[in-house]
Amino acid sequence: MKQVKCCNNCERGVSLHLTKDILCKYHGVVTPDYICFKYKNSCESASSQQLNFKCLHCEYFMVQLDSPNEHLGKCKLFSAREFDGNTRNACSKFSKKMLIEVS
Structure with missing residues (x-):
């Protein structure tokens, strides 16, 4: 299954639990479905980082x-x-x- 590029699964975004928005390192608070040119895939590295x-x-x-x-x-x-x-x-x-x- 191919993962869709969006800020919700970007390595540079941090989830804000109260509003379900994403705090982007470059753009500030954005919606989870927002996408910018600085998107960095986190699906490969997330599983290995989670262990650490x-x-x-x-x-x-x-x-x-x-x-x-x-x-x-x-x-x-x-x-x-x-x-x-x-x-x-x-x-x-x-x-x-x-x-x-x-x-």
């Missing part, structure tokens, strides 16, 4: 601020117990954490 993601990279992982270990925290969805997010592989509900750099 840990709980620490997920937006649902909450880091304990008062802990000396920066990888210690808990999952908003599944866990009431603290664990090391760098040791567990990402689950099926994984949603990549958006990093915002402040300068």
Whole structure:
């Protein structure tokens, strides 16, 4: 089955869960069916990258601020117990954490 080129499956887009729109690295917020000339296919690399993601990279992982270990925290969805997010592989509900750099 051939995958349709659109921002919904572009490697450079991040899903916004509230509105189902896509946050594009180049164009800002766009609709999921939008397509631009900077489209990059993510179907080959997504499966291999998914294996490398840990709980620490997920937006649902909450880091304990008062802990000396920066990888210690808990999952908003599944866990009431603290664990090391760098040791567990990402689950099926994984949603990549958006990093915002402040300068």
